[in-house]
Amino acid sequence: MKTVEDLRKLREEVQQMTKLRDGGAEVKIVVGMGTCGIAAGARETLNAFVQEIAVKSLSGVVVTQAGCVGLCDREPIVEVNAKDGRTIYARVTPEKARRIISEHVQGGRVIEDWVTRN
Amino acid sequence: MEELALHILDLVQNCAEAGASMVEITIIEDFSSNLLLIEIRDNGRGMSPEVLANVEDPFFTTRTTRHVGLGIPLLKAAAEQAGGSFVITSSPGKGTTVRAEFEHDNIDRAPLGSVCDTVVALLAVHPRLDLVYTHSVNGTEFVLDGREIREICGEDLNHPKIIQWLKSYIAEQEKQLGGDQ
Numbered sequence: 001m002k003t004v005e006d007l008r009k010l011r012e013e014v015q016q017m018t019k020l021r022d023g024g025a026e027v028k029i030v031v032g033m034g035t036c037g038i039a040a041g042a043r044e045t046l047n048a049f050v051q052e053i054a055v056k057s058l059s060g061v062v063v064t065q066a067g068c069v070g071l072c073d074r075e076p077i078v079e080v081n082a083k084d085g086r087t088i089y090a091r092v093t094p095e096k097a098r099r100i101i102s103e104h105v106q107g108g109r110v111i112e113d114w115v116t117r118n
Numbered sequence: 119m120e121e122l123a124l125h126i127l128d129l130v131q132n133c134a135e136a137g138a139s140m141v142e143i144t145i146i147e148d149f150s151s152n153l154l155l156i157e158i159r160d161n162g163r164g165m166s167p168e169v170l171a172n173v174e175d176p177f178f179t180t181r182t183t184r185h186v187g188l189g190i191p192l193l194k195a196a197a198e199q200a201g202g203s204f205v206i207t208s209s210p211g212k213g214t215t216v217r218a219e220f221e222h223d224n225i226d227r228a229p230l231g232s233v234c235d236t237v238v239a240l241l242a243v244h245p246r247l248d249l250v251y252t253h254s255v256n257g258t259e260f261v262l263d264g265r266e267i268r269e270i271c272g273e274d275l276n277h278p279k280i281i282q283w284l285k286s287y288i289a290e291q292e293k294q295l296g297g298d299q
C-alpha cells in the first residue's frame with residue numbers, strides 16, 4: 001500500500017526537478033470543463049494530458065481548465081498557449097492529447113487538421 | 119452522462135465558479151437500506167431565492183456563453199429515474215448543498231464510475247480549492263482531505279507527477295473499499 005511518507009519523498013524529488021529549471025510555464029494547456037465538455041469526455045482528455053506530462057517528465061507545461069466557451073458542438077475543446085501563439089483544437093480525445101504533446105508541445109508543429117476557429 | 123462521477127465533476131465546477139474555497143464531496147453507499155447518496159457542499163456565494171427557484175429548470179442559467187444550464191437538471195433526472203430524490207439548499211453568502219439519492223439496485227441507476235478520475239481531475243485544475251472527499255461503503259470509509267495533501271506538497275500539489283501518485287493511491291483505496299464502479 002502507498003503511504004503518505006511516499007508522497008513526502010516524491011515531493012522532494014519534484015522540488016529537485018523544478019529547481020533545475022527556473023522561470024514560469026512555457027506552455028499552457030487549457031481544457032474546456034463545462035457540462036458539454038465533461039459529457040463529451042473532457043475528464044479523460046485532461047487526465048491524459050497530465051499523465052503524458054508526468055510520464056515524459058516535461059517541465060514548463062501546465063494544464064488548467066476553462067468553463068463553457070460556447071463551442072459546445074466541438075467539445076472536448078483544448079487551447080494550447082505556446083511561443084507560437086494560441087491554438088484551439090476541437091474534439092480532443094486522449095489519443096489526440098498524446099499526439100498534441102509530442103507533435104505540438106514537444107515538436108513545435110501545430111496539427112492543422114484538428115484546429116478549429118471560434 | 120454515463121457515470122455519476124461525471125455529474126460530480128460537473129457540479130464541483132459550479133462550486134468553483136461560485137467562488138468556493140472549500141468543497142466537500144460525500145458518497146454513501148449502504149446496501150442494507152438500498153441507498154446511494156451523493157452530496158456536494160460548498161462555501162461559495164450561494165444562490166438568491168430567485169436563482170434557486172429556477173435552477174432545476176433546464177432552460178435556466180446565469181452564464182452568458184449559452185442559454186441553457188444543464189448540469190443540475192441532468193443530475194436531478196438521473197436521481198429521479200433511479201427511484202431517488204434530489205434537493206438543493208442554498209443561501210446567499212453561505213454556500214450551497216446539492217444532495218442526490220438513488221436506489222442502489224435500481225436498473226436505471228447510472229454506475230458511479232471512476233470517482234478517482236474525477237477527484238484527480240479536480241485536484242489538477244483547482245489546486246487551491248480545499249477538497250474533502252469521503253466515500254463510505256456499508257460503514258467503511260475512505261477520506262481524502264486535500265488540505266492534508268497540500269500540507270505535504272505545498273504548491274506542487276498539482277504537479278503532474280504528484281497527481282499521478284494520487285491517482286494510484288486513490289484507486290488502491292477505492293479498490294479496497296469495494297464500492298460501485
Ligand SMILES: Nc1ncnc2c1ncn2[C@@H]1O[C@H](COP(=O)(O)OP(=O)(O)O)[C@@H](O)[C@H]1O
Binds near residue numbers: 132162178187189
Ligand atoms: N454551487 C453553486 N453555487 C452557486 N450557484 C450555483 C451553484 N450551482 C449552480 N448555480 C447556479 O445555477 C445555474 C445553473 O447551473 P447548471 O445547471 O449547472 O448550469 P450552468 O452551470 O451551465 O449554468 C448556474 O449558472 C449558477 O448561477
Ligand SMILES: [Mg+2]
Binds near residue numbers: 035131188189190
Ligand atoms: Mg454547471
